[in-house]
Amino acid sequence: ALTSNTGMTIQVNSADINGSGQVELGDVTIFSGDFFGAYHYRSDFVYDLDINLLDVTRLSAGWGAFCQ
Numbered sequence: 001a002l003t004s005n006t007g008m009t010i011q012v013n014s015a016d017i018n019g020s021g022q023v024e025l026g027d028v029t030i031f032s033g034d035f036f037g038a039y040h041y042r043s044d045f046v047y048d049l050d051i052n053l054l055d056v057t058r059l060s061a062g063w064g065a066f067c068q
Contacts, residue, residue: 013042013061023062031059 017027035042035051043051045058 011041013045014067015045015065016067017042021067023059023065023067024056028059031055 002046015023015027017030020026031043031051035056039049039051043055043059046052046054048054
């Protein structure tokens with residue numbers, strides 16, 4: 001199991017940024033703040049250390065999805 005290696009840091013981000021269980025307007029609000037502001041990993045869906053249009057497409061692809 002991945003949890004057995006204490007030397008490995010695992011980070012996961014989801015289009016459900018606010019953790020509400022659904023990708024909705026609250027997530028877009030947080031994402032837009034990250035897009036126009038300081039860098040935050042939570043919004044870097046295409047991990048390249050930059051919040052850009054690639055990340056917008058990933059956020060829009062998740063729109064309306066439920067996270068379980």
